[in-house]
Amino acid sequence: MPAIAKLVVLEVWGFLGLLLAIVAVRVLTGSINTRRLLHGRLDRGRLYFSPERVQLLVLTLGVATQFVLAVLDAAPAHRMPDVPTELLAVVGGSQAFYLGGKVYSIVPWRRTLRSLMRGGPS
């Protein structure tokens, strides 16, 4: 590898690595606001613990880790690994579940729907 290419590589690795380190440290120390990351708000602003956010967080970290492992395998050949269709479906489903939960929590008809499911008046 030419010397200048090595310099560029070092430069980009340094930038990405330091940026990642700063963000990671700040997330862990709370300097980047993560308050209520796993909470949603109902239509009148009340907070609730949100399982849809938990599953999205777990799945995002899992998929990201798996992708990085695949990249480490394929990178020496300058090849970007593909993401299996099944995994994409899981990611899409997880995101849909999260967004669905978000819509469900904010719409005014949530209380009416809940009443109907209980068999009571709306």
Next chain:
Amino acid sequence: MSQVQLAAGLVACGFVGLLGAIVLWKIASDRIDITYVISEANGDASMSRFQLLIFTFVIAMSFFLVVVGNGETAPRFPETIPAGVLTLLGISASSYLVSKGINTSAGSQVALVVNPTAVTLPAGGVQQFTAQAINLSTNVRWSISPPQAGFIAANGLYTAPAAVPARQVVTVTATSDDDPAVSAVAVVTLV
């Protein structure tokens, strides 16, 4: 590689390195504030932003890793970017956009208003304050400033001090129980 190419490469390399160093230094010294980089406008952390941040980071770093290869051969771009990678990034970014749209449709901006906003009271006078909230519950904590300038009950009923030696301005503050960052004020003028 000619001398001109080498010089141009070194200049470009120096410029990009300097730019990156400045950005990192500004982030580290809070001149670029990233405290709320994954937060909504109301101060709540946002899962849709967080997952987009993670996927963007991972894919950017992965792409660079692929370009570098094993470090023995010259860096080069991959011949193709698989559709699955683009789809993954697309799902992540779309989810962020849809989430933002839901927030906007729902009016996720929170607000608190105290009524009345200004009132004039004599010594010993009382005034009932109420809180109105948008996208928050009306559960609030009442306080006054200065603290010795009368009394405010948990239901927002303010009682002026028995004696008012001189005209005085008291600030009544309602702070949301749901979100302590959200508050509203009213002004009482004691005469």
